[in-house]
Amino acid sequence: xxxxxxxxxxxxxxxxxxxxxxxxxxxxxxxxxxxxxxxxxxxxxxxxxxxxxxxxxxxxxxxxxxxxxxxxxxxxxxxxxxxxxxxxxxxxxxxxxxxxxxxxxxxxxxxxxxxxxxxxxxxxxxxxxxxxxxxxxxxxxxxxxxxxxxxxxxxxxxxxxxxxxxxxxxxxxxxxxxxxxxxxxxxxxxxxxxxxxxxxxxxxxxxxxxxxxxxxxxxxxxxxxxxxxxxxxxxxxxxxxxxxxxxxxxxxxxxxxxxxxxxxxxxxxxxxxxxxxxxxxxxxxxxxxxxxxxxxxxxxxxxxxxxxxxxxxxxxxxxxxxxxx
Amino acid sequence: xxxxxxxxxxxxxxxxxxxxxxxxxxxxxxxxxxxxxxxxxxxxxxxxxxxxxxxxxxxxxxxxxxxxxxxxxxxxxxxxxxxxxxxxxxxxxxxxxxxxxxxxxxxxxxxxxxxxxxxxxxxxxxxxxxxxxxxxxxxxxxxxxxxxxxxxxxxxxxxxxxxxxxxxxxxxxxxxxxxxxxxxxxxxxxxxxxxxxxxxxxxxxxxxxxxxxxxxxxxxxxxxxxxxxxxxxxxxxxxxxxxxxxxxxxxxxxxxxxxxxxxxxxxxxxxxxxxxxxxxxxxxxxxxxxxxxxxxxxxxxxxxxxxxxxxxxxxxxxxxxxxxxxxxxxxxxxxxxxx
Numbered sequence: 001x002x003x004x005x006x007x008x009x010x011x012x013x014x015x016x017x018x019x020x021x022x023x024x025x026x027x028x029x030x031x032x033x034x035x036x037x038x039x040x041x042x043x044x045x046x047x048x049x050x051x052x053x054x055x056x057x058x059x060x061x062x063x064x065x066x067x068x069x070x071x072x073x074x075x076x077x078x079x080x081x082x083x084x085x086x087x088x089x090x091x092x093x094x095x096x097x098x099x100x101x102x103x104x105x106x107x108x109x110x111x112x113x114x115x116x117x118x119x120x121x122x123x124x125x126x127x128x129x130x131x132x133x134x135x136x137x138x139x140x141x142x143x144x145x146x147x148x149x150x151x152x153x154x155x156x157x158x159x160x161x162x163x164x165x166x167x168x169x170x171x172x173x174x175x176x177x178x179x180x181x182x183x184x185x186x187x188x189x190x191x192x193x194x195x196x197x198x199x200x201x202x203x204x205x206x207x208x209x210x211x212x213x214x215x216x217x218x219x220x221x222x223x224x225x226x227x228x229x230x231x232x233x234x235x236x237x238x239x240x241x242x243x244x245x246x247x248x249x250x251x252x253x254x255x256x257x258x259x260x261x262x263x264x265x266x267x268x269x270x271x272x273x274x275x276x277x278x279x280x281x282x283x284x285x286x287x288x289x290x291x292x293x294x295x296x297x298x299x300x301x302x303x304x305x306x307x308x309x310x311x312x313x314x315x316x317x318x319x320x321x322x323x324x325x
Numbered sequence: 326x327x328x329x330x331x332x333x334x335x336x337x338x339x340x341x342x343x344x345x346x347x348x349x350x351x352x353x354x355x356x357x358x359x360x361x362x363x364x365x366x367x368x369x370x371x372x373x374x375x376x377x378x379x380x381x382x383x384x385x386x387x388x389x390x391x392x393x394x395x396x397x398x399x400x401x402x403x404x405x406x407x408x409x410x411x412x413x414x415x416x417x418x419x420x421x422x423x424x425x426x427x428x429x430x431x432x433x434x435x436x437x438x439x440x441x442x443x444x445x446x447x448x449x450x451x452x453x454x455x456x457x458x459x460x461x462x463x464x465x466x467x468x469x470x471x472x473x474x475x476x477x478x479x480x481x482x483x484x485x486x487x488x489x490x491x492x493x494x495x496x497x498x499x500x501x502x503x504x505x506x507x508x509x510x511x512x513x514x515x516x517x518x519x520x521x522x523x524x525x526x527x528x529x530x531x532x533x534x535x536x537x538x539x540x541x542x543x544x545x546x547x548x549x550x551x552x553x554x555x556x557x558x559x560x561x562x563x564x565x566x567x568x569x570x571x572x573x574x575x576x577x578x579x580x581x582x583x584x585x586x587x588x589x590x591x592x593x594x595x596x597x598x599x600x601x602x603x604x605x606x607x608x609x610x611x612x613x614x615x616x617x618x619x620x621x622x623x624x625x626x627x628x629x630x631x632x633x634x635x636x637x638x639x640x641x642x643x644x645x646x647x648x649x650x651x652x653x654x655x656x657x658x659x660x661x662x663x664x
Contacts, residue, residue: 041524041525158612186387187552187594188609188612189386191594191596191607215524216595216596216598217596220597239600240600243600254524255598257524257525259557260553260598261553261556265558268536269528269532272525275495
């Protein structure tokens with residue numbers, strides 16, 4: 001049984017000019033200990049999906065309007081508000097793209113870690129300090145006993161992200177949601193952070209949802225993948241299938257537009273022409289139809305369901321890509 | 326003034342741009358009297374040639390000085406030392422009038438298509454502005470030129486009256502490119518031109534830049550942290566670390582036989598879009614130190630798995646790499662021929 005199951009989730013934002021259907025009937029699931037990648041371009045709804053799981057969608061203007069988020073079989077959306085702080089952190093933890101703004105600039109690292117430690121474990125004073133140093137050590141911060149007294153501005157982006165990971169894992173959550181955790185970091189530091197997340201995951205046995213726009217990051221780290229487009233999951237399968245036997249024309253196009261090793265500028269890159277449709281007035285039918293090379297009349301009128309195209313492989317397409325296409 | 330002949334003789338081998346010891350330090354002031362207490366050594370003694378018609382990829386992590394170098398070439402920053410020679414003419418020491426003329430020859434494209442365009446001007450005027458400033462052609466000719474520029478970057482004529490906020494990121498970057506092309510420059514310095522764009526749009530803009538380069542015979546300095554994009558677009562690549570070039574050579578050489586330990590680590594850190602070839606080992610520990618007090622000797626030695634005592638003593642010079650099969654291949658590592 002999956003540890004987390006999201007079913008037909010719909011989250012909207014009421015803004016001037018209309019209702020944005022940011023997440024519009026999204027379903028996916030995560031098994032215990034597994035890494036699920038949610039991948040898509042900006043505005044596809046991947047971050048809003050994550051915020052919805054944590055019930056952190058700012059209301060107003062945002063609102064979860066329907067669907068279920070089953071955490072070990074129990075619907076998170078039905079929990080009373082008071083139960084959420086306990087849920088967040090202890091059972092499901094989250095780290096964000098920008099470690100620069102996730103830490104409070106006026107307190108030392110120690111102070112911020114201590115807050116969590118005293119709330120969760122009743123640790124204070126020397127015991128809290130000792131635990132803080134141990135945590136920083138675990139996430140690979142050199143000279144942890146000095147660093148613990150630093151203020152956030154004295155730390156590099158990579159170190160701040162390590163501290164966020166330390167905080168997130170402190171309570172040994174069963175699920176870690178990482179929203180673009182390495183996007184703001186340099187490539188050598190990105191490799192270190194992804195490596196760290198993986199090794200800690202193995203150690204505490206947590207499941208991970210990794211949200212990213214970068215297919216190569218997915219390839220390096222994930223077991224399963226859900227590809228999102230314009231507020232919907234359009235394909236979900238195992239990571240090897242995704243790169244080798246993808247079926248949705250959008251996934252296909254997205255992967256083809258990455259400059260591959262050895263390709264030179266004598267061969268133009270594949271592109272996906274056109275732009276993402278408006279989520280205020282999403283088109284009838286398939287949302288990718290206007291940009292799709294396989295689209296036929298039916299695609300413009302009838303919205304494709306996410307259905308199984310081969311065992312464990314789901315795609316929302318009337319005319320999935322065939323092998324060799 | 327030095328006249329460049331390029332040595333080899335063949336006209337396509339002549340350097341269109343030559344950097345000689347380009348250095349940019351930013352003073353750090355402190356204390357109540359605002360005395361200078363140190364320097365951020367953003368760019369330190371950078372020398373290289375850019376050949377006419379080629380794309381030089383300038384690669385490195387944030388804070389390595391690649392953007393400052395780009396801005397110093399454009400003289401958006403005043404160099405602390407060194408010379409930037411465009412067809413033999415020194416930009417660093419050019420007077421106001423000379424610089425005004427030289428600016429026609431070198432133009433820049435910026436990373437952020439959201440903040441680099443004036444939001445109060447319709448895009449037609451944004452593209453036309455350089456023509457107005459340089460008083461090129463009659464009014465009618467300028468209007469026609471703007472239409473031509475729009476078409477050449479894949480924008481419809483109808484967009485001319487619209488404002489930047491009405492455009493997507495990819496379209497805005499097209500506007501930025503059209504503006505940069507208005508004065509028919511010979512060199513374009515592109516600072517992370519596709520980094521803010523989604524992958525599918527990124528491919529469109531890269532294709533456009535390649536197509537324009539072929540059509541107009543432009544020379545590009547392409548600044549980026551994204552190695553897969555740089556590998557695709559570049560002919561030559563220079564890798565920067567903490568203000569200095571640590572390795573340079575033809576693209577194929579750099580990716581097939583990276584020599585400097587930093588280049589090796591950088592290439593090994595790029596995530597692989599093939600899940601069957603996952604990285605098992607962590608390529609490199611630590612982060613780039615601050616450019617305020619860079620480590621003595623080779624700035625990379627604290628992170629380098631091959632470092633020996635001698636690496637801490639003197640700054641290694643860029644020297645030819647033996648047996649690389651690429652005469653332009655240089656690296657700044659005293660152990661380059663043994664590791």
